[in-house]
Amino acid sequence: MTRPRFTLRMALVLTAVAAAVAWQGSVVQRRKGALHDAMGYANVTVIPGDRGAGSRNRPNAIRQLFGDESILSIFLSKEVPEAEVERLRRLFPEAEVERRELTVPLST
Numbered sequence: 001m002t003r004p005r006f007t008l009r010m011a012l013v014l015t016a017v018a019a020a021v022a023w024q025g026s027v028v029q030r031r032k033g034a035l036h037d038a039m040g041y042a043n044v045t046v047i048p049g050d051r052g053a054g055s056r057n058r059p060n061a062i063r064q065l066f067g068d069e070s071i072l073s074i075f076l077s078k079e080v081p082e083a084e085v086e087r088l089r090r091l092f093p094e095a096e097v098e099r100r101e102l103t104v105p106l107s108t
Helices: 008-038 061-065 082-091
Strands: 044-048 071-077 096-100
Touching: 008 061, 008 071, 008 082, 071 082, 082 096
Parallel strands: 071 096
Antiparallel strands: 044 071
């Protein structure tokens, strides 16, 4: 019985594919972590959405398999530092990320 033979080219292709999948997974984990951290702020509103089924704002298939979703808007309270707002803008280029004067409705 002969052993399967792999060429150097095949090994490089498989390594590149594995690296691309791992990179997409790390992007998803950073985005999920950032949303989780943002929820720790006093007033945060996150509105998921993909702006239409055929939109270019949807995550690619690999990121969707990892559970990524498109975020339409992230509204933060004015107390959130500008550095955090910029970080969220970089992680969520498809989203409208802004600081607003947010009010919490009083329960009656």
